[in-house]
Amino acid sequence: MAASPSLTSPSTPPTTNRALLAWVEETARLTKPDRVVWCDGSEEEQHRLLQEAVAAGVLIPLDARKRPSCYLHRSNPNDVARVEHLTFICTPTRAEAGPTNHWMVPDEAYRKLGALLDGAMRGRTMYVVPYVMGPLGSPFAKIGVEITDSAYVVLNMRIMTRMGRPALAMLGDAPEFNRGLHSTLDCNPERRFICHFPQDNTIWSVGSGYGGNVLLGKKCLALRIAGYLGRREGWLAEHMLILGVESPEGQTTYVAAAFPSACGKTNFAMLIPPKRFEGWRVWTVGDDIAWMRPGPDGRLWAINPEAGYFGVVPGTSLRSNPSAMRIMERHTIFTNVALTPDGDVWWEGIDDEPPDGLVDWQGRPWKRDSGERAAHPNSRFTAPMVNNPVLSRQANDPEGVPLSAIIFGGRRATTIPLVLQSFNWVHGVFLGATMGSETTAAATGKVGVVRRDPMAMLPFCGYDMGEYLAHWIRMRGAIAYPPKLFMVNWFRKGAEGGFLWPGYGENMRVLKWIVDRSLGRVGAQETLVGWVPREGDIDLSMLNLRAGQFAEATSVRPEEWLAELESQQELFDLIGATMPSPLRLQRDMLIETLRAVAGSGAPS
Ligand code: OXD
């Protein structure tokens, strides 16, 4: 979308960094924009870009009293989600990308996308967006520069990252930074490619305007490219939230957690403890991505590389996530939600009745009985983390926070207990590597099928999955005091089909057991597949569980686990030769053990 020339300030480069200047020049020669604008991240710049985006119809301002400084963006209806089938890892060999990624030879990708980018910004503004992933000045932080022809991208990057002058100041004259190039082109799925060049620390994204495909600091840099850098440099880039659990005595314990989509990750990152847990607080450090490094003290330390949230809106309500509702009250860009006649936004699951005169996410009048959704199921909010009423004071700490526990979670109706502690690091890596989640109606395809999603990283692992899991195992050698590893499942169902656990805020009870286990303060029951809490180990008061319900929720049934382990064969076959042998042996050992005890009549 061309920005109005009258409002766009001309821009001279605010840097003398030779590598950066040369790359910007080279990119402008390729894309041939009408003008180049260096973004400084200032309020004046934001104000100007917002004005331009409103004038161009890219953003609709919302009512200033109901949603101060909030805007609605409607994307092209063909461009509403990440496109895994058009996302490529471009490494010299197919083996480096591995069997779980789409692969393109780098030269071919540069040629193919280069042809599409040739002259792509004619008539448009080329924005140069320097940004930092991680707290400013953090030794963990990485610098990227995104060149884009989308003002929507610039405005979102300003929320999601530390963007502009501070990034250039941190970069100085260094030649090493992530080079991200994005053009919306004509937003045609036939000309849509998201290509990563890990060896070149480069990302090229064309043909899309959707967040996960174009906010290049997020999934592309902070997970796929960072994962590759992390293996080289000895750290981990993970699809994990980070939270701090504060006890009434003021002791805070930090936990990271990986969940595939539609498992309540954002809600967990902002959990409000129930009444029974008066005095306990949960603080959000991050809701989506964790970069984790061994510290000099032998613990594993984590930062959230992002500065904002790009969250799914539908289903968010004062009941499910009051903090997220507060976050979206101001300074928020909504994408693909419905618009009310009084300039507010609406979505399915907000709990208020839809008002008359609602306009759907495509800008059409919404009819109550049409059966169609008013907001797109993947509609999003982009909001700064400082809006979060439960933001951790450590969220900006350049050193990050020390982790006591890491949790892997999925949506499973059977087999997986409410919570399970691994016997040790490698066993925990095995649990994370084989985690699965049942598909939900939110995605196309059959509902209720278990999709294996190692560490919730299937779409985000920037190199061979087996090598990635081997890196996880190797990291143990660098962490003298590793966090304890757990698996959780809020979604197990009983014989009658109802959920065995109430979920939401009540997950605090499980979180407290996890914290207590990590600090060695509470007991557990050993089973053949890990440790689970006994009734007395976890606070179940004021919950009204029926007799036997908790035992059912935490039960480990050998026949179910045998089937579970056998069904992992497909994953092991897919990953193939690079699947680390410690994980193969974990699986074989558990299968053999379960077979040996089967029929013995002994409890698990
Ligand atoms: C996200 C995702 O947008 O995981 O965070 O898809």
Ligand code: MN
């Ligand atoms: Mn995510």
